[in-house]
Amino acid sequence: MAHKICVIEGDGIGKEVVPASINVLEATGVDFEFIYAEAGDEVFEKTGKALPEETVEKALESDAVFFGAAGETAADVIVKLRQILKTYANVRPVKAYKGINCLRDDIDYVIVRENTEGLYKGLEAEIDEGITTATRVITRKACERIFKFAFELARDRKKQGKEGKVTCAHKANVLKVTDGLFKKVFYEVAEEYDDIKVEDYYIDAMNMYIITKPQVFDVVVTSNLFGDILSDGAAGTVGGLGLAPSANIGDEHGLFEPVHGSAPDIAGKGIANPTATILSGVLMLRYLKEFEAADKIEKALEEVLAAGLTTPDLGGKLNTFQMAEEVAKRVEK
Amino acid sequence: MAHKICVIEGDGIGKEVVPASINVLEATGVDFEFIYAEAGDEVFEKTGKALPEETVEKALESDAVFFGAAGETAADVIVKLRQILKTYANVRPVKAYKGINCLRDDIDYVIVRENTEGLYKGLEAEIDEGITTATRVITRKACERIFKFAFELARDRKKQGKEGKVTCAHKANVLKVTDGLFKKVFYEVAEEYDDIKVEDYYIDAMNMYIITKPQVFDVVVTSNLFGDILSDGAAGTVGGLGLAPSANIGDEHGLFEPVHGSAPDIAGKGIANPTATILSGVLMLRYLKEFEAADKIEKALEEVLAAGLTTPDLGGKLNTFQMAEEVAKRVEK
Numbered sequence: 001m002a003h004k005i006c007v008i009e010g011d012g013i014g015k016e017v018v019p020a021s022i023n024v025l026e027a028t029g030v031d032f033e034f035i036y037a038e039a040g041d042e043v044f045e046k047t048g049k050a051l052p053e054e055t056v057e058k059a060l061e062s063d064a065v066f067f068g069a070a071g072e073t074a075a076d077v078i079v080k081l082r083q084i085l086k087t088y089a090n091v092r093p094v095k096a097y098k099g100i101n102c103l104r105d106d107i108d109y110v111i112v113r114e115n116t117e118g119l120y121k122g123l124e125a126e127i128d129e130g131i132t133t134a135t136r137v138i139t140r141k142a143c144e145r146i147f148k149f150a151f152e153l154a155r156d157r158k159k160q161g162k163e164g165k166v167t168c169a170h171k172a173n174v175l176k177v178t179d180g181l182f183k184k185v186f187y188e189v190a191e192e193y194d195d196i197k198v199e200d201y202y203i204d205a206m207n208m209y210i211i212t213k214p215q216v217f218d219v220v221v222t223s224n225l226f227g228d229i230l231s232d233g234a235a236g237t238v239g240g241l242g243l244a245p246s247a248n249i250g251d252e253h254g255l256f257e258p259v260h261g262s263a264p265d266i267a268g269k270g271i272a273n274p275t276a277t278i279l280s281g282v283l284m285l286r287y288l289k290e291f292e293a294a295d296k297i298e299k300a301l302e303e304v305l306a307a308g309l310t311t312p313d314l315g316g317k318l319n320t321f322q323m324a325e326e327v328a329k330r331v332e333k
Numbered sequence: 334m335a336h337k338i339c340v341i342e343g344d345g346i347g348k349e350v351v352p353a354s355i356n357v358l359e360a361t362g363v364d365f366e367f368i369y370a371e372a373g374d375e376v377f378e379k380t381g382k383a384l385p386e387e388t389v390e391k392a393l394e395s396d397a398v399f400f401g402a403a404g405e406t407a408a409d410v411i412v413k414l415r416q417i418l419k420t421y422a423n424v425r426p427v428k429a430y431k432g433i434n435c436l437r438d439d440i441d442y443v444i445v446r447e448n449t450e451g452l453y454k455g456l457e458a459e460i461d462e463g464i465t466t467a468t469r470v471i472t473r474k475a476c477e478r479i480f481k482f483a484f485e486l487a488r489d490r491k492k493q494g495k496e497g498k499v500t501c502a503h504k505a506n507v508l509k510v511t512d513g514l515f516k517k518v519f520y521e522v523a524e525e526y527d528d529i530k531v532e533d534y535y536i537d538a539m540n541m542y543i544i545t546k547p548q549v550f551d552v553v554v555t556s557n558l559f560g561d562i563l564s565d566g567a568a569g570t571v572g573g574l575g576l577a578p579s580a581n582i583g584d585e586h587g588l589f590e591p592v593h594g595s596a597p598d599i600a601g602k603g604i605a606n607p608t609a610t611i612l613s614g615v616l617m618l619r620y621l622k623e624f625e626a627a628d629k630i631e632k633a634l635e636e637v638l639a640a641g642l643t644t645p646d647l648g649g650k651l652n653t654f655q656m657a658e659e660v661a662k663r664v665e666k
């Protein structure tokens with residue numbers, strides 16, 4: 001049966017990188033049924049809603065959501081979608097590809113970001129004039145769930161020859177209650193996985209280590225906003241946001257999106273790098289258990305990057321669709 | 334009159350890098366009166382107090398505090414001292430020195446971290462079993478104060494030939510109330526400084542830009558925890574924490590400390606890099622308006638680093654005191 005995919009191109013370069021990546025997905029021969037839905041600034045201007053009901057319904061009844069980018073309304077679209085779809089794990093691979101200007105060529109780890117709580121709960125208030133608060137929420141339940149996810153991922157990766165290690169990043173020295181719980185539950189869950197190595201660092205130190213020793217990491221797990229900040233830094237060490245994909249995974253839904261935004265400065269020029277979105281498609285294929293198709297695309301993309309058949313941001317001369325076409329051609333072979 | 338300096342060596346390598354750096358300070362011929370005080374794990378084990386009353390008194394009645402590092406109790410010592418001394422601006426220069434392995438050789442900016450509120454307020458609670466919260470506080474008053482500080486710093490730097498730009502990092506797309514206020518006040522204060530350029534980025538993007546375009550920054554201003562995370566990453570781009578100094582500045586007090594911790598793994602071996610502490614001494618001298626002495630030390634240190642007369646972490650063969658001695662010798666000349 002065809003995989004039913006809810007496609008949300010969104011704003012700006014979302015309208016370019018998503019169709020280009022869909023060409024690549026289709027080249028695999030996997031059977032897809034694409035259902036299109038709207039979200040972001042454009043539909044907000046038309047209807048007053050950045051995330052229309054209809055889009056939510058389509059997302060909920062699909063096997064997966066393939067998302068591009070939203071503009072100013074990004075937070076209202078993507079944070080809400082993650083909540084509605086209960087995708088509690090935000091998975092962000094950090095990998096050095098040949099042909100890309102990376103800090104080192106042996107970087108290959110995954111950041112697992114808790115995706116439902118922390119400072120993303122939306123609990124803010126103006127207590128008095130000029131006095132504002134935001135409430136950071138950390139619960140045992142969400143901690144257990146995300147750590148189990150991280151350890152299972154480390155086990156999967158170990159089977160593929162990786163080290164089998166989970167690194168927890170927190171700020172338990174200052175946030176003694178919330179991150180105290182986070183760290184405590186981490187080591188509790190770790191006990192169920194004695195085949196996997198563990199370590200923990202303060203988030204500030206961790207943010208340095210992704211620069212000074214990125215090669216030592218395998219799976220890095222952290223809370224919502226820390227993961228947001230850390231993963232952009234990590235992307236910077238392996239070629240930037242043009243190459244950074246992400247998967248939002250829950251028990252019932254999956255949402256796949258490039259880490260970058262709608263990039264209004266280059267939107268419409270056809271020069272956006274489709275790599276992050278193509279790689280998000282690879283993550284989607286693995287989620288759909290289409291492992292062979294996923295490997296095919298990743299291999300084809302590796303060839304294209306190594307050959308310099310890229311968009312200008314990576315030093316190449318191709319436009320978005322041409323670069324995707326180079327990948328698609330190699331997938332079809 | 335002699336400058337009265339409260340010296341807190343603290344734990345671990347604090348006991349090595351601080352005395353070594355004091356040798357350098359004394360080589361300038363500036364008149365100091367050093368008053369020693371205890372804080373950290375060791376005094377906690379002896380007395381049950383990580384930050385004894387007596388230390389606080391000595392800190393309060395000195396012209397400046399020169400701090401090394403604390404171990405497990407670091408948060409209880411340093412966060413409290415910052416609060417007690419009302420040092421609202423945490424100033425962290427990020428500079429590429431010759432002879433050091435940096436991402437680029439033209440990195441030269443300063444991170445100004447708000448030092449009194451945000452998630453460092455200590456407002457945490459266990460609401461119910463396994464449900465914890467921390468309250469992030471952002472106030473107009475603290476925002477105005479830190480932004481003015483940042484703009485004044487940019488003006489000072491402009492006089493010395495720097496670009497004259499302040500970059501504000503926040504997460505106003507998600508933290509619409511707290512960082513909405515932060516961003517709003519930033520642009521209000523900016524209006525009083527029309528000689529200074531301004532820009533703002535989301536903290537996640539900013540954490541990538543310190544890697545992908547660090548050369549474009551001059552003064553970067555952000556909230557407490559964001560500054561904590563960002564400054565360690567930034568340190569990683571210019572040689573690591575062994576070289577990262579900091580100044581905590583208030584209207585009445587100044588506290589100067591390396592960004593690194595007590596490093597129990599190398600404590601007692603005499604191999605700790607004194608650079609971060611020597612540079613913190615340079616910041617202290619500038620605070621005390623001893624500009625000539627400050628410049629002398631910085632120049633001497635630059636020579637020593639460029640000549641590779643360093644501790645092993647930077648590839649040299651000297652121990653902590655020998656490296657400091659090389660700096661002191663050049664200061665005396």
Ligand SMILES: CC(C)[C@H](C(=O)O)[C@@H](O)C(=O)O
Binds near residue numbers: 259506
């Ligand atoms: C657009 C924004 C709300 C989002 C986030 O903060 O999660 C983005 O930065 C990301 O990392 O996916």
Ligand SMILES: CC(C)[C@H](C(=O)O)[C@@H](O)C(=O)O
Binds near residue numbers: 204407408411412561
């Ligand atoms: C030790 C710790 C409490 C401190 C902080 O979080 O501010 C440190 O990381 C720093 O950056 O000075």
